[in-house]
Amino acid sequence: NGTLSITGLIGQFDYTAPFSQGYQLLPIRMSDLNADEEAKSIIKENLRLYYSEKDVTEALYLAEILQEKLDYFKRYAMGGFYDNEKIFTLHYCTDQSEFDSQKPAGTEHFETSYIASGDDIYFMEPTTPEQKGFTGSLEQAAMFGLARGVIRNEYSGVPLEEWLEYGFASVHAGTAPTSDYMKQQVQRLGGMPDINALNNWENITQFDKYAFAH
Numbered sequence: 001n002g003t004l005s006i007t008g009l010i011g012q013f014d015y016t017a018p019f020s021q022g023y024q025l026l027p028i029r030m031s032d033l034n035a036d037e038e039a040k041s042i043i044k045e046n047l048r049l050y051y052s053e054k055d056v057t058e059a060l061y062l063a064e065i066l067q068e069k070l071d072y073f074k075r076y077a078m079g080g081f082y083d084n085e086k087i088f089t090l091h092y093c094t095d096q097s098e099f100d101s102q103k104p105a106g107t108e109h110f111e112t113s114y115i116a117s118g119d120d121i122y123f124m125e126p127t128t129p130e131q132k133g134f135t136g137s138l139e140q141a142a143m144f145g146l147a148r149g150v151i152r153n154e155y156s157g158v159p160l161e162e163w164l165e166y167g168f169a170s171v172h173a174g175t176a177p178t179s180d181y182m183k184q185q186v187q188r189l190g191g192m193p194d195i196n197a198l199n200n201w202e203n204i205t206q207f208d209k210y211a212f213a214h
Contacts, residue, residue: 007028047070088121115148144175161198
């Protein structure tokens, strides 16, 4: 599941006319197999994960758990997976400049994943205190971005409220606010916000809309 450069002998195993099948590529030694350092990717059934690290261990692990999450959605027949053909493209960024390269305007400073134009999903490991407070790990950042992609795919063609998108992603990434934190938010606000308040997403300033979305 990646990109390889292969050096070897070309052979053919085809005894019938027009002799146009059965081609074989025969490497001689292990050194004939070389991973492409320029543009690496890991391909799973429903995702393609691009990465730039020379060590593939973390990328392989991320691809595995992300595909497991997609398998979970498929088992419960999320509408976009009836044909099992949806492929999500993710980019594992290892520095801030790479992460910022495709970032849409309005992305919050504490977010460690986003969906760029073309539906590509970018994510990075949280480093600042604000980022770590929102997604505590690289795995959660990747899962949060993927879950947003999944719910957007489900609602393609119909309006999707941001509280639903962020709430869905929060639950499936495991970034649930603690009960004590939620209790503080409710007490500060004086009650639970209603749906109309949450639908006014862009103008919410008086409470933690991300926590209430969860």
